[in-house]
Amino acid sequence: MNRAAALTMVRDDAFFLKAWLRHYGGLLGRENCYIVNHGRGEEVARLAEGCNLIGIPGDPHPNFDMKRWRLLNNLVQGLRCYYDHVIVGDVDELVVLDPARGETLAEFLGRTRGKRVLTPIGLEVIHRIDIEEVPIADAILGPRRFVRPAPHYSKPCILSTGTKIARGGHFTQFEKLIVPEGLYLLHLKYCDLGQYAQAMNRRNAVTAAVGAPPAEVSIGRHWFAEARGDDAVLFRGFADLPLQPGFDLSPVRAQMQDSWKPRGDTGFWQFDRPEMAVQYELPERFYGLI
Template sequence: MQSVVAAVTMVRDDAFFLKAWLRHYGEMLGRENCYIVNHGRGEEVATLAEGCNVIGIPGDPHPNFDMKRWRLLNGVVAGLRSYYKHVIVGDVDELVVLDPEEGRGLVDYLAEQPLRRVLTPLGLEVIHRIDLEEQAIEGQILGPRRHVRLAPHYSKPCVLSLGTKIARGGHFTQASKLFTPDPLYLFHLKFCDFGTYVEAMDRRNAVTEEIGVGVKEAAIGRHWFAEARGEDRALFEGFAALPMQEGFDLAWVRKRMKRSWKARGETGYWQFDRPEYDQQYLLPERFSGLF
């Protein structure tokens, strides 16, 4: 039974993404090392997460939802660090992946990494090319989906072996040194399937409508609000226009992250520049079937 790595997330109703999260972390770490905050105490979440450590909390809508969420996740991570060498924390649609070229699993890789660090995997967004990929997702995601776009916003400091505070949204910490290992990636799944995206956005729009305040009055991501949604099919059709890049060498992105590393004003947090890159890559075949 491994005690090197734990994974933590919070989820409400997102069964599609929870299933992917459980396939990835449950099989790799062991369900006994997975910690799931069940926001709203949903029965489906509890059933799917059987064998994991499930923490049920009230699901009352609140304008400061994201602030409260990360306050709780910070506390859970701080506590688990006393029992694990590394704790992975993030949204349920975010998965830390080790490049299969390493020839070993994530647990073995992290067991050899120095402690008292925060690791920042390179963010990649899995996109559904609806003009090319007709197969519906019925289990594994990588394989039916092979296209990704660079997502600096999702290069998150999410693998922790150091006591530090994580900012709301998980995008920044107070750790002053940047470690972004070459073989580590953070895959964001929000856009991996058109039908799932529509269903998820409908649920999130309903939550913000129930809260009854606007974007400026709420500590919730702007993307949860109907006014920021746009037209779903046009969004996915637009992925085809992203210029396709040759190969899969992303060392240049990590170099830019390191060059732009700096304090985030007077907040106590640290950051790198997060420009928008209008380009896409075809994932090498070795990634197919990872989750």
């Protein structure tokens, strides 16, 4: 069986790190999990015991995203010397395979040939605070049952070839778009109102420490307090998204393929990423998957 590794970078996000470790540690083995511990946090080190931990300084920096993805890019290319596939992304992004495929993600990658980049369909797990009162404990899916399509998070994040990844992980210089059926990237940012508020408080603190406006830094604008708004209003708005029947994401996959093109003269490739103000209810087969 081909060997796969997972790579992320984290600072203080214990809730999301626990989910990341349950998922990839269980599927791939902790010995194949690589975590950049930004700021050398003691809790991160404790939770990630048995994984490969890389501690780096945590000083606030206006070019945070640029530095982060330069490091992750180089780590991916190094790990490729020893693994057939490397999954890379933020700690609140998890790649899953639809259980209807009848195999695990590790088994799927084990029979997937290399020299390619795989792009899962991005789905944001949303907390419907109007109807989902059960708190998250050992699993996120089940207590949370709804997702909205998020083309912005359909990231080329499983690599088995040498290619450059753009800042944020949204694009690569691999010329072919491969979107396997039933492969999804679940973005967990909105999976719980309380955890969202805590994470945003930490991010707002980071940008405040940097002390520069969004236009002058390489940090996502959503990290800044002025872009935040009212958390409860944001989450109540999820109930207004039209609920789609069934769980057929093939139109999303087709849209990605139909709009595939070079990203100007940057050397990167892209598909259109329209806003999709709809939601789906996950089939029960996904419950407990993460």
